[in-house]
Amino acid sequence: MVALAADVMAASDVRSVRLWRAPDNTRLVFDLSGPVQHSVFLLSSPNRIVIDVSGAKLATNFDQLTLSNTPITGVRSAQRTPNDLRVVIDLSAAVTPKSFTLAPNQQYGHRLVVDLFDQESGAAPSLPTTVATAPQVPVTPTQAPPKLTPIPNGKRDIVIAIDAGHGGEDPGALSPVKGQYEKHVTLAISKELQRQINAEKGFRAELVRTGDYFIPLRKRTEIARKKGADLFVSIHADAAPRAAAFGASVYALSDRGATSETARWLADAENQSDLIGGAGNVSLDDKDKMLAGVLLDLSMTASLSSSLNVGNKVLGNMGRVTPLHKRRVEQAGFMVLKSPDIPSILVETGFISNPNEAKKLASASHQQALARSIVTGVRQFFHENPPPGTHVAWLRDNGKITLGPREHVVSSGESLALIAQRYQVSLVVLRSANSLKSDVIKVGQRLQIPATALAAQP
Ligand SMILES: [Zn+2]
Structure with missing residues (x-):
């Protein structure tokens, strides 16, 4: 311009x-x-x-x-x-x-x-920069993520990157409570979540944002990748024009458009962050852009099913401590979830625009309860799907992980056989636990999963 x-x-x-x-x-x-x-x-x-x-x-x-x-x-x-x-x-x-x-x-x-x-000590000073008004362009990563080589028989920690939404001059959603901003609530919950995850053996949590400052959306996934994240959890609080709107929701990336109008609206609102805070002029390396795009799509589909899986578990547990806005994992095109290799979810902890929920979201006891429910979902997911070379994988391979009875909410594309396989229970056991007369299941249906001692996957 x-x-x-x-x-x-x-x-x-x-x-x-x-x-x-x-x-x-x-x-x-x-x-x-x-x-x-x-x-x-x-x-x-x-x-x-x-x-x-x-x-x-x-x-x-x-x-x-x-x-x-x-x-x-x-x-x-x-x-x-x-x-x-x-x-x-x-x-x-x-x-x-x-x-x-x-x-x-x-x-x-x-x-x-x-x-x-x-400047890092010893780094050469850069040339002076003179920048005129630059248009903001959406950024697509063109770089393949660094390969993390699993340590053979290693017992590394599973790394959870916690991304406190917004920050700095991007306050996020506003609360009717004076002086309360989404950016403060998300950081408080994220810190509590980190504390609880670090108390779990075999897990380590890394905060993407540690204070009140702005980070562009794309930079957030970059930070998570640098920290070797196995899972990316972005923490937010919702806002709606209708003050009565309430409840928590969990989102995963959608590859083809949003699953609902709400999801679409919210994705737009959350993606505004870069326009508010300014991602600056990011230089793009155009070579191999096509190839990178293809690879990105492929790996994104793979991590998407993991994202939905972990999202379902987190949502199920959150439903025990707070009302849910939507009973299934919603999908939308959130920029912050577009990490090709890392399963990623966005948790809307409640509506900060609702006076009652705003008050709850500010309370330490509710923040602790929310964090605990998220940790439970994350733990369940990784107990079932531990990355190779982790302490949790070692526990699973040695039959040291016993899972209590759980509930599974059926999401689209899942069959009873697939669910049985995922939880490592037999179809017969799964049918009888749920008194099913046939293998026909519906999206949103709740299935009881009987307790199992997990063994190594064949
Ligand atoms: Zn937000």
Whole structure:
């Protein structure tokens, strides 16, 4: 997009400045009354960054910014002409800047975003970046995930990546409770979930987001992959125009469109995150794009059935501690679930737009109960499907995992024989446990699975 001369002539106000610190970068967001053009350049000894904003006047000050725990030691400004603002950021360490502007959306007006990436010690400083307004493009991964070689007879932990939805300038859904945002609820539940998973032998939980900062959707799956995740669980809280809407839901990725209008609407709302927070200008490596796409589709189908399986187990257990919005795993095109090799689910823990549920979601005891139900579902899934080389696989192979009676909710495409095989019970036992006269089952039907001692798969 090219700014018209008229836009530049009429100066925009810089109305406020916000700062977010992430583990590896510092983000400055300038809230503007209109579009601007800008350039960013680096200066050394001492390290500082100059941001020239043409067509802008400063209508705020930088006093309220909390600079502790950031490489920023000070922020100064000067009005070079009535319409040309210069902002100088003093730094205690070299950083790699990246900047872009964002168009208005429901939550914010025009913004200029400057990300300052920490440099690893010894890394060569990057060239100064000058970035004009760049359109936001949806990003498709073109890189094959790194192969994790299973350790023969190893007993590694099963790794669960927990993704607390939203963060930083993307607050997520708003609550009728003053000061309560989805981003805070999701982080609190995620931390509790991590605590409980880490208490389980053979499991380890890794948080994708550890504080109040923004992470682009695609980056979230990238972080999970780097941590060697066996499962990706994205935690959210729902919102609906109707305040009475309530209940939890679990979503898996849909390969062909959403299973319901709600799912479609929600996928749009959750995918807004990148437009709100700004994924920046991501460079795409175009070579082998076709091949990558084909591989992506293939592996995605494989992990999709695992996602539905674990999703069903989580949903079934959540139904014991909170009302359910939908009784089956919904499918939608969530960007954050598009990890080709990692089974991924998105858990909507309840409706933060509902005053009653908002209150419950803020309470530690309800957060603990929700986390416990998610852990139970995840444990059941991995006890039945342990990745090779894990401690849980070793337990299963040595007949040390006994599963109590469980309930299975039939999802589409499942046959009784398939379910019997998955739970390693005989068809005869499964029929009699459910007093079935034939093998015809319906989607949504609840089946009792008798207790079994799991043995190694043939
Ligand atoms: Zn959300």
